[in-house]
Amino acid sequence: MRFGGLTAVGDVSMRVHDGEIVGLIGPNGAGKTTFFNCLTGMYIPTEGRVTLAGEQLPPKPLKVVRAGMARTFQNIRLFGNMTALENVMVGRYCRTSSMALTSVLRGPKFRREESATRERAQELLDYVGLGKSTELLARNLPYGDQRRLEIARALATDPQILLLDEPTAGMNPKETEETMHLIFKIRDSGLAVVVIEHDMRFIFNLCDRVLCLVRGSVLVEGTPGEVQSDPRVIEAYIGGDDADEEEDA
Ligand SMILES: Nc1ncnc2c1ncn2[C@@H]1O[C@H](COP(=O)(O)OP(=O)(O)OP(=O)(O)O)[C@@H](O)[C@H]1O
Numbered sequence: 001m002r003f004g005g006l007t008a009v010g011d012v013s014m015r016v017h018d019g020e021i022v023g024l025i026g027p028n029g030a031g032k033t034t035f036f037n038c039l040t041g042m043y044i045p046t047e048g049r050v051t052l053a054g055e056q057l058p059p060k061p062l063k064v065v066r067a068g069m070a071r072t073f074q075n076i077r078l079f080g081n082m083t084a085l086e087n088v089m090v091g092r093y094c095r096t097s098s099m100a101l102t103s104v105l106r107g108p109k110f111r112r113e114e115s116a117t118r119e120r121a122q123e124l125l126d127y128v129g130l131g132k133s134t135e136l137l138a139r140n141l142p143y144g145d146q147r148r149l150e151i152a153r154a155l156a157t158d159p160q161i162l163l164l165d166e167p168t169a170g171m172n173p174k175e176t177e178e179t180m181h182l183i184f185k186i187r188d189s190g191l192a193v194v195v196i197e198h199d200m201r202f203i204f205n206l207c208d209r210v211l212c213l214v215r216g217s218v219l220v221e222g223t224p225g226e227v228q229s230d231p232r233v234i235e236a237y238i239g240g241d242d243a244d245e246e247e248d249a
Contacts, residue, residue, distance in 0.1 A: 001038050002046045008034040011217040016192040023203040024196045026213035032196045036163050040064050040071050065094050070159035072150040074166045080139030087138050088121035091156030124152040144175035161192040
């Protein structure tokens, strides 16, 4: 993905399997979120392709979601004035005929679908541990719960792969621990999960495999143990090259 003269994501190739958690780490500006934006059709990549279960995905967010890829955002993007339940229901609408004539006519089919959507949304709130917050406005939920609500909304789209962009940012240790268990539960249900995180303890305890991105390229890929002990990763975080360049300047 190039922006003018800047290659934000260049040499990155990633394959994720069902039931696997892959971590994406790297210093600020490495290209992690841009990579997610390319996968989910929010950016049209200058080069490269994204496939899901062998099918190439077009760079169109709604089509990507319908194909089975869902995500959460670094900066929470909920509908603040809607309840927790309604936020999850919104995620579900990509699987219903809510935008079709049935919804305009509001006939029996619409009512059946609406009731099934509500039921599924409630199930998902229970699943992420927000079963008691159904009727609370999203903006009034504690920060950690808002992040969990985003995950519930993403799951409402029935994804095969879930992309989480800094799911524990701003969380206290207890919430971080709960989030780890939630992600394990999601993985155990058969989904593929990719997680961007700056919290190294979290990522190394969570993931089966980790990729470290630096300046748009994969610097190191391996098991948490391999990546954790690789001196290049430590150097990338300390900012060896950049610091040298700044000194030279
Ligand atoms: N829409 C855009 N237009 C121009 N440059 C962009 C755009 N989006 C991202 N970039 C640039 O691409 C590079 C990668 O940014 P990105 O946000 O993907 O990094 P990141 O690894 O997610 O960083 P962080 O950990 O701070 O979130 C940065 O240099 C950023 O300024």
